[in-house]
Amino acid sequence: MNDIDMQIQWQEGRDESVEIGYLNPHDQQCCGHCGVLGADHGQYAYKTECTICGYVYGTKESDMYERRCPECQDGAAGIKYWKTINR
Ligand SMILES: [Zn+2]
Numbered sequence: 090m091n092d093i094d095m096q097i098q099w100q101e102g103r104d105e106s107v108e109i110g111y112l113n114p115h116d117q118q119c120c121g122h123c124g125v126l127g128a129d130h131g132q133y134a135y136k137t138e139c140t141i142c143g144y145v146y147g148t149k150e151s152d153m154y155e156r157r158c159p160e161c162q163d164g165a166a167g168i169k170y171w172k173t174i175n176r
Pocket residue numbers: 139140141142143144158159160161162
């Protein structure tokens with residue numbers, strides 16, 4: 090095991106629509122955030138998975154409940170949700 094494999098702690102948000110495992114009406118599932126802030130002030134970027142095609146991308150908190158997949162549903166491009174070490 091090396092440092093690259095260090096475990097990320099995924100956390101869920103306070104609202105129902107940003108809980109880990111939440112599935113929105115477009116079959117997009119919330120996978121939690123790891124402390125990275127999204128485009129809006131004070132809101133985290135959530136890792137999101139499309140349960141239709143498997144595409145994984147980032148969504149801002151306020152968009153989670155109505156998010157569409159960038160790959161198969163013509164949704165907006167995903168935002169950065171991952172942490173970069175020492176950069
Ligand atoms: Zn998709």
